[in-house]
Amino acid sequence: xxxxxxxxxxxxxxxxxxxVSFEVLKGEIVGFLGPNxxxxxxxxxxxxxxxxxxxxxxxxxxxxxxxxxxxxxRHIGYLPETVPLYLDMTVTDYLHYMGRIRGMNSSWxxxxxxxxxxxxxxxxxxxxxxxxxxxxxRQRTGIAQAILHEPDVLIMDExxxxxxxxxxxxxxxxxxxxxxxxxxxxxxxxxxxxxxICKRVLVINDGRIVADDKPSALSSRLQHAERxxxxxxxxxxxxxxSALRDLKMVVDARTDNRADQxxxxxxxxxxxxxxxxxxxxHAAEAIAKLxxxxxxxxxxxxxxxxxxxxxxxQLTTEEELES
Amino acid sequence: MLTNIGVIAGKEIRTYxxxxxxxxxxxxxxxxxxxxxxASVSDAFSEASIRGFLAGAVFFMIFMSPxxxxxxxxxxxxxxxxxxxxxxxxxxxxxxxxKFLSAFVIxxxxxxxxxxxxxxxxxxxxxxxxxxxxGYLGLILYGAATLSVGIFASSLSSNQIVGLVVGAGILTAxxxxxxxxxxxxxxxxxxxxxxxxxxxxxVFDFDSxxxxxxxxxxDFARGIISLGDIAFYLSLTGVFLILTVVVLEARRxx
Numbered sequence: 197x198x199x200x201x202x203x204x205x206x207x208x209x210x211x212x213x214x215x216v217s218f219e220v221l222k223g224e225i226v227g228f229l230g231p232n233x234x235x236x237x238x239x240x241x242x243x244x245x246x247x248x249x250x251x252x253x254x255x256x257x258x259x260x261x262x263x264x265x266x267x268x269x270r271h272i273g274y275l276p277e278t279v280p281l282y283l284d285m286t287v288t289d290y291l292h293y294m295g296r297i298r299g300m301n302s303s304w305x306x307x308x309x310x311x312x313x314x315x316x317x318x319x320x321x322x323x324x325x326x327x328x329x330x331x332x333x334r335q336r337t338g339i340a341q342a343i344l345h346e347p348d349v350l351i352m353d354e355x356x357x358x359x360x361x362x363x364x365x366x367x368x369x370x371x372x373x374x375x376x377x378x379x380x381x382x383x384x385x386x387x388x389x390x391x392x393i394c395k396r397v398l399v400i401n402d403g404r405i406v407a408d409d410k411p412s413a414l415s416s417r418l419q420h421a422e423r424x425x426x427x428x429x430x431x432x433x434x435x436x437x438s439a440l441r442d443l444k445m446v447v448d449a450r451t452d453n454r455a456d457q458x459x460x461x462x463x464x465x466x467x468x469x470x471x472x473x474x475x476x477x478h479a480a481e482a483i484a485k486l487x488x489x490x491x492x493x494x495x496x497x498x499x500x501x502x503x504x505x506x507x508x509x510q511l512t513t514e515e516e517l518e519s
Numbered sequence: 520m521l522t523n524i525g526v527i528a529g530k531e532i533r534t535y536x537x538x539x540x541x542x543x544x545x546x547x548x549x550x551x552x553x554x555x556x557x558a559s560v561s562d563a564f565s566e567a568s569i570r571g572f573l574a575g576a577v578f579f580m581i582f583m584s585p586x587x588x589x590x591x592x593x594x595x596x597x598x599x600x601x602x603x604x605x606x607x608x609x610x611x612x613x614x615x616x617x618k619f620l621s622a623f624v625i626x627x628x629x630x631x632x633x634x635x636x637x638x639x640x641x642x643x644x645x646x647x648x649x650x651x652x653x654g655y656l657g658l659i660l661y662g663a664a665t666l667s668v669g670i671f672a673s674s675l676s677s678n679q680i681v682g683l684v685v686g687a688g689i690l691t692a693x694x695x696x697x698x699x700x701x702x703x704x705x706x707x708x709x710x711x712x713x714x715x716x717x718x719x720x721x722v723f724d725f726d727s728x729x730x731x732x733x734x735x736x737x738d739f740a741r742g743i744i745s746l747g748d749i750a751f752y753l754s755l756t757g758v759f760l761i762l763t764v765v766v767l768e769a770r771r772x773x
Contacts, residue, residue: 244606247771266608280600284537296526297607341603 197222197349197379198243203252205238212238214403215252222348225375227390227411228383230400236383237277239400240353243381244274257348270299273347273378277354279338283327287318287337290326291344298345308344316340316370332363336370343374350378356389368393422479423500425452426469429493433467439486440469445477466495523609527617528624531591535625540590544583545629552576556636559728560644567644572636573654573740574728577718580665581694585686587625588669589679591618592763596677601767611767615760619670626662630655650742657739660752661717665690667759674766694718697731713751 198220205213213235220226230236241247242254245265254261257271282290288309295305313322316336321329326337335355342350355371356364372393374380384390390397391411399407399414407414428436433451440449452458452468461468473479480497487494535541552575559571592615595601604614640646672686673679693716700711717736721729730736735748 241602246602246606266610269606269608272606274603274606276599276602276606278599280598280603282534282598282600284534289533293526293530294603294607297523297604297609299608 197224197257198381199253199255200239200243201253203239203242203249203254205235205242205247206250212403213242213400216400216403216405217252218398218405218408220349220379220381222379224396225372225380225394226382227394227397228381228400229385229387229390229397230383231385234400235403236385236400237353238403240274240276240351240381240383244272244351245269270345271348273342273345273350275338275342275350275352275355277357279334281326281334281337284325286323286325287313287329287340288322290337291340294341295344300345305344308346312340312344315343315373317366330363332359332367335359335363335367339367339370339374343378348379350374350380352380352382354383354385356384356386422471422473422477424471424473424480424483425457425496425498425500426471426483426487427461427464427466427495427497428469428487429466429495431467431490431492433469436467436469436487436490436492439490440471440483443479443482443486445474445479445482447472447474464495466493520610520613523613524617524620527609527614528620531618531621532624535621541587541625544587545625545632548576548579548583548629549632551579552633553636555722555728558725560640567640567646569636569640569646569651569654570740571728572633573658573736574719574722574730576633576658577661577730577736578694578720578722580662581690581716581718582687584622584626584662584665585669585672585683585690588618588622588666589673589682589686591622591670592674592767593677593679593682605767605771611764615670615674615763615767619666619760622666622670623663626666627659630658630662647742650740653739653742653744656744657717657736657748657752660749660756661736661739664716664752664755664759667756667763671759671763671766674763690716694720694731697733700733 198218200219201217203213203216204211216235216239228236228239238247242249243256243261245256245261245268248262256268259268259271261268282293285293291309291312292305295308296302300308313319316339318333318336318340321333326334329337339352339355342352352371356367359367368389371380371382375393382390382393391414395410397407397409397411397414398405426440437449437451440446449469449471452461452470457468471479471483473483480499484494484497552572555575556569556572559565559574560567592601595604605611637646637651640651668689669682669686672684672689673682675681675685693714696711696715697719700708700715703711712733715731715734717731717734719729719731719734721727730740735751738745738748
């Protein structure tokens with residue numbers, strides 16, 4: 197349904213997206229994950245035909261987004277990051293207008309409108325001015341315009357940003373439901389959200405795709421990435437940290453700044469350190485050997501599980517992990 | 520193609536209908552042109568014509584047309600709805616023409632209300648119908664050109680005030696051309712005069728109620744319809760609508 201081949205997009209001399217290739221098949225729900233400024237919005241703007249790619253070929257629903265832009269756009273429902281609404285129209289008028297703009301005729305709109313309003317649960321607000329709606333309801337109105345014309349492809353840019361927590365939960369649920377009927381590409385900078393809704397995650401950082409996998413595989417692939425709590429006696433902190441960093445399986449070593457750890461370490465007059473190691477590298481053994489060989493006192497060596505956020509952080513800060 | 524233009528024009532007309540701007544502009548237009556109309560016909564021996572109305576109208580439309588159009592594209596940029604329009608199966612030209620037509624309809628409604636002045640002439644005098652008809656034809660063409668400049672100005676930024684100032688600025692510059700052209704000679708003067716929009720500051724000279732003598736409106740006011748003047752206003756309208764489309768396309772290519 198969506199195919200990008202070596203797509204790059206630059207704004208003047210500044211590259212925003214570099215050589216991105218991926219494909220989203222019919223019925224897939226794909227999360228597009230990356231920190232702010234990674235290139236998510238740019239990629240989505242290219243996909244929706246808002247801005248042409250600088251290089252590469254992009255097709256949506258079988259149509260080239262440059263040469264057959266209008267045909268491609270007919271098959272796309274799009275919710276941009278700032279929900280685009282005409283504040284002085286009522287919900288019904290707004291949706292009716294959007295339907296017409298999307299090429300629907302009046303009878304099709306009249307048939308779809310009650311269903312869509314029902315799906316996004318806007319029934320009580322159908323005659324309210326959009327400008328009077330709360331953020332969560334504006335978001336729903338935005339989602340309603342995106343699904344009104346029964347598009348094959350649904351593209352949503354940060355659909356839960358800036359709305360209150362209860363409405364976030366409802367919005368996520370709504371999006372999951374939509375996933376059963378549409379091919380869906382959803383961007384987010386919140387990993388749990390993506391792993392909750394999506395069956396596949398693309399991770400983008402600095403304009404490049406750095407991972408493409410199931411959320412579960414993404415975590416399990418990195419589950420063996422280790423963070424190790426290390427306690428050392430009779431050693432000079434800087435010497436220990438630089439020695440640890442010289443180990444090839446170690447990504448980073450630093451003093452453990454968590455307050456309780458610091459207190460305990462001081463009481464026991466030892467150093468408390470945190471070591472991040474590469475996956476499947478048996479780092480604990482190597483660290484133990486290093487500490488003993490250097491003549492320091494090893495007081496504790498304790499592997500910790502990584503949270504999803506930290507995996508994400510690792511993915512997007514450590515590109516070599518991919519290669 | 521036509522459906523999209525119609526849908527966009529329809530939506531904009533409804534927005535005009537629901538917001539105060541169109542009413543404010545129409546009220547100001549009728550009040551100000553009414554003043555000039557009255558001033559031009561209230562002398563004992565004044566002729567039963569709409570000369571005063573026309574002179575006032577072409578002058579104040581320099582500001583009123585951009586006021587009508589300043590919202591049209593600037594607001595879409597501000598709200599982010601332009602992104603929605605241009606990810607829908609709609610062409611830039613359809614958006615621009617649709618929006619232009621909506622403002623044009625409002626303008627025609629304003630002119631229709633001003634026919635009240637004409638009615639008064641026919642009740643209390645024996646006006647010459649020719650100059651009235653040609654005057655309104657000129658006004659419609661002139662109005663289209665000023666709206667087109669206004670829409671172009673509105674497309675330049677997301678700030679409506681910028682749209683108003685730039686639009687009125689361009690129209691004022693085209694109006695003030697004779698201040699420059701009367702100080703030069705030869706071909707340059709003729710070429711420059713060819714761009715004279717038609718309004719004149721001599722509108723404030725209550726003996727003449729002037730429109731620019733060398734300008735494209737002068738003949739319409741006199742009852743003469745010349746192809747050159749029609750072509751000038753139509754091409755001005757076309758050029759600025761195309762420029763607007765270019766601005767919108769360039770915005771996406773950035």
